[in-house]
Amino acid sequence: MSPRVALAWLVHLYTASGAALALFSLLLIERGRFQEAFWLMTLAVLIDASDGTLARLVRIKETIPWFDGDRLEDIVDYLNYVLVPSLFLIRADLLPQADAWWLAALPLLASAYGFSQKEAKTADHFFLGFPSYWNIVAFYLYILQIPRWVNAFLILMLSALVFVPIKYLYPSRSPVLRGPTVTLGILWGILVVIMIYRLPDPSLLLAVASLFYPAYYFILSLYISLRKQAS
Secondary structure (H helix, E strand, O other): OOHHHHHHHHHHHHHHHHHHHHHHHHHHHHOOOHHHHHHHHHHHHHHHHHHHHHHHHOOHHHHOOOOOHHHHHHHHHHHHHHHHHHHHHHHOOOOOHHHHHHHHHHHHHHHHHHHHOOOOEOOOOEEEOOOOOHHHHHHHHHHHOOOHHHHHHHHHHHHHHOOOOOEEEOHHHOOOOHHHHHHHHHHHHHHHHHHHHOOOOOOHHHHHHHOHHHHHHHHHHHHHHHHHHHO
16 A cells, blocks of 8 residues: 555544544533533534545545545534534433424434535535534534523524525635635634633623624625625
C-alpha cells in the first residue's frame, strides 16, 4: 500500500470515528451526563468540519475511487446531527411529555428525506432544505430552557423546512461571503465551548448573544436563495 493510499484510508477512518462518537454520546445521554455528551457532539462537529479539507488534500476520490466517502459522511452526520439530538430532546425533558416521542421522531423522518435527496448538497455548494442542524437546536433548547410548547413548535417548523427548497450556506465552501461566515462561525464556536464549559449554569446573556450567528446564517441563506430564484 502506497503512503498516499494509506493517508486516504486514514482520512476515511477519521470520518468514521464520528460514528463511534455518536454511540458514546447516546450512552452519556442515557445516563444524564449531558455536559460530557455535548463535548462529544462538539468533537463530532470539528471532525465533520475538517475531514473534507483533509480529503481534498490527499485527493481521496482519485486515490480510492471505489469507496464512497460521501455516503460514509452522510451516515455519520445522520447519527450525530439527527439521532443523537433526537434522543437528547427526550432525555433532557425538552418536549411536552404527552407528545415527546413522536415530536422527537419528526427530525428522524424529515432528515431521512433530506439526506436522501440527490441534491441535498447542490452543485454550487449549498444545502437544499433545512440542513438538519438538530444538534444545535437541541443545544439551544437546553440552554435557554424556553417553554416546552415553544420547543414543540420549533421542532414542527424546522422539520417542515427540510422539505422547503431553500438553499442554505455550506459555510466552509460557500461561494458567497465565505470569509466573514467562517470567521463568525469560529467566534460562535468559541462561545458555544464556553457555554458547555459552564454547564449546568451557562450564562443566559452569552447564550442570547451567541444567537447572532444562527440568525445571520438563516437570514443570509434566505436572502441568497430568494435572489437566486428571482434571477
